[in-house]
Amino acid sequence: MSYVQRVLEQTIKRNPSEFEFHQAVKEVLESLEPVFARRPEYAKAGILERIVEPERQIIFRVPWLDDQGNVQVNRGFRVEFNSAIGPYKGGLRFHPSVNLGIIKFLGFEQIFKNSLTGLPIGGGKGGSDFDPKGKSENEIMKFCQSFMTELYRHIGADTDIPAGDIGVGAREIGYLFGQYKRITNLYEGVLTGKGLTYGGSLVRREATGYGLIYFMEEALKDRGKAFEGATVVISGSGNVAIYAAQKAQQLGAKVVAMSDSNGYVYDREGIDLDIVRQLKEVERRRIKDYLQYKPQAEYHENFADIWTVPCDIALPCATQNELNEKAAKTLVSNGCFAVGEGANMPCTPEAIKVFQSNNIIYAPGKASNAGGVATSCLEMTQNSMRYSWTFEEVDAKLKTIMINIYKNASQAAKEYGIEGNLVVGANIAGFLKVADSMLAQGVV
Numbered sequence: 001m002s003y004v005q006r007v008l009e010q011t012i013k014r015n016p017s018e019f020e021f022h023q024a025v026k027e028v029l030e031s032l033e034p035v036f037a038r039r040p041e042y043a044k045a046g047i048l049e050r051i052v053e054p055e056r057q058i059i060f061r062v063p064w065l066d067d068q069g070n071v072q073v074n075r076g077f078r079v080e081f082n083s084a085i086g087p088y089k090g091g092l093r094f095h096p097s098v099n100l101g102i103i104k105f106l107g108f109e110q111i112f113k114n115s116l117t118g119l120p121i122g123g124g125k126g127g128s129d130f131d132p133k134g135k136s137e138n139e140i141m142k143f144c145q146s147f148m149t150e151l152y153r154h155i156g157a158d159t160d161i162p163a164g165d166i167g168v169g170a171r172e173i174g175y176l177f178g179q180y181k182r183i184t185n186l187y188e189g190v191l192t193g194k195g196l197t198y199g200g201s202l203v204r205r206e207a208t209g210y211g212l213i214y215f216m217e218e219a220l221k222d223r224g225k226a227f228e229g230a231t232v233v234i235s236g237s238g239n240v241a242i243y244a245a246q247k248a249q250q251l252g253a254k255v256v257a258m259s260d261s262n263g264y265v266y267d268r269e270g271i272d273l274d275i276v277r278q279l280k281e282v283e284r285r286r287i288k289d290y291l292q293y294k295p296q297a298e299y300h301e302n303f304a305d306i307w308t309v310p311c312d313i314a315l316p317c318a319t320q321n322e323l324n325e326k327a328a329k330t331l332v333s334n335g336c337f338a339v340g341e342g343a344n345m346p347c348t349p350e351a352i353k354v355f356q357s358n359n360i361i362y363a364p365g366k367a368s369n370a371g372g373v374a375t376s377c378l379e380m381t382q383n384s385m386r387y388s389w390t391f392e393e394v395d396a397k398l399k400t401i402m403i404n405i406y407k408n409a410s411q412a413a414k415e416y417g418i419e420g421n422l423v424v425g426a427n428i429a430g431f432l433k434v435a436d437s438m439l440a441q442g443v444v
C-alpha cells in the first residue's frame, strides 16, 4: 500500500463520521502521490500523518438568552489546523449544519489555499451550529458576544485571526470585534472583514467574488475564451455570489440565474444585481422576492436545479457538494465550457470527473476562491501598519495574487505531467511550501 493510501486509511479510521473531512483529505492526498515519488524525505518526516491532524481543536458551549428569556445553547468550534507558514487564518461559519467534520474539511482546505496566496498565513476554521435565520438583531449580538467570551482566549492578531464565512458577515464581525476588545482591552487586527470605520480593508467585501473572476479570466484567456458575451449561472446570493456577479457583469457577461437555499431565479434579461443586493444585503429576504420587482423573471423551488439553466460558465458560490454528477452532465450537455468554484468544495468528486473527462476548464475553490483570505491578509497588513490603502491599490494587489495563483497551479500541473489539471496543480503548489516549512521546523 502506498504512503498516501496508508495515511488516508488511518485518517478515515481515526475520524469516523467526518465525511466532508474525508472527502477533502482524499482529494488532496491522492493528487500528491507523484510528489512522494520524487521527495521521499516527506514520508520519512511523517509530513502527511502530521498535516491531517489539527494542531489544536477547540469545542465549546455557547449559552445565550433569546428574546423570550429562554436559555439557548449552541456548540462553538475553532480548529487551529496548521501554523507552519503563519498564524492560523480562516473564517467562522454560523449555520445549523455545522459540525466538527465540516469545520475540519474547511480548515484542511484553508492550509493549502492560504499557502497558494503566497502570503504568510496558516490554516484554521471555526464556527457554530447557530442559525442566524429568523433571529433578531439583539439575539445575533448576544450570540456573538457569548461566542467571543470563550473564543477570545484562543485567538490574537499574531496567533489566530478569524473572519467571515457562511452566516458571518460584517454585522457579526462587528459584534465579535466589540466583545474581543472589551474583554482583552486590545485594539488589534484579530479579526478580518471588519467595517471600514474600525480597521476594515477596502475590497475585502468584494474580494472573494472579484478574485474568482480574476482567476477565471486568466484560465479562460489560456483557452481563447472570455467573460465578454458569455452567459453565466451563479449559485448562492450571499457575499461571494453577489460580487462574483458584479465583476462578471463589469466584464461584459450576462448573469442569468442566482439562488438561495430555497430556490433559484432565472432572468433571461440578466439578473438586476441592485435588486439582489437590496433583498439580501439590506433587507435579508429570500431570492424568491426578486419577482416582486421583476415579475417576468422565473422562480423555481429546489436550488440544486439551477444547474439545468443553460450557460457557458458556471460558478457555484453557495456551499459544499451543491453540484453533483447529474448536474455536471447537464451542464456539459448544455455547452458549458468552464466551472469556477467560489464556494469551498461545491462540486462532488464525481462531478469533477465529468468536467475533467470532458475537457471543461475546472477551477478548484482552494485556488479560485483564495481572494477572500488573501485580502484578509492585506487587511492584517494594513492594521499592523496603522494605515489604509485605496480601493485601487488593494484591488490591484488582489488581481496580481489571483493571476499568480493561476500561474503557479497551472505550472505545477505541467511540471508533474498533468497539464491543465488545476486540482492537482493547486494541491501540489499549495502543499510544497507548507511541507518544506514543516520539514525545516522539525517534528512539532
Ligand code: NDP
Residues within 6 Å of the ligand: 095, 097, 164, 165, 166, 167, 168, 169, 208, 236, 237, 238, 239, 240, 241, 259, 260, 261, 262, 303, 317, 318, 319, 320, 342, 343, 344, 369, 370, 372, 373
Ligand atoms: P453567505 O452566508 O453570504 O451566503 C451563502 C449563500 O449560500 C446564501 O445564498 C445561502 O442561502 C446559500 N447557502 C448556504 N448554505 C446552503 C445550503 N446548505 N444549501 C443551499 N444553499 C446554501 O456566505 P458566503 O457567500 O460568504 O459563502 C459562500 C461560500 O463561499 C461558502 O462555501 C464559503 O465557505 C465560501 N467562501 C467564502 C469566502 C468569504 O470571503 N466569505 C471566502 C472563500 C470561500 P440561504 O441564505 O438560503 O442560506
Ligand code: 2IT
Residues within 6 Å of the ligand: 089, 090, 091, 092, 113, 161, 162, 163, 164, 165, 192, 344, 369, 370, 372, 373, 374, 376
Ligand atoms: O473560506 C475562506 O477562505 C473564507 N471564508 C475567508 C477566510 C478569511 O480569513 O478571510
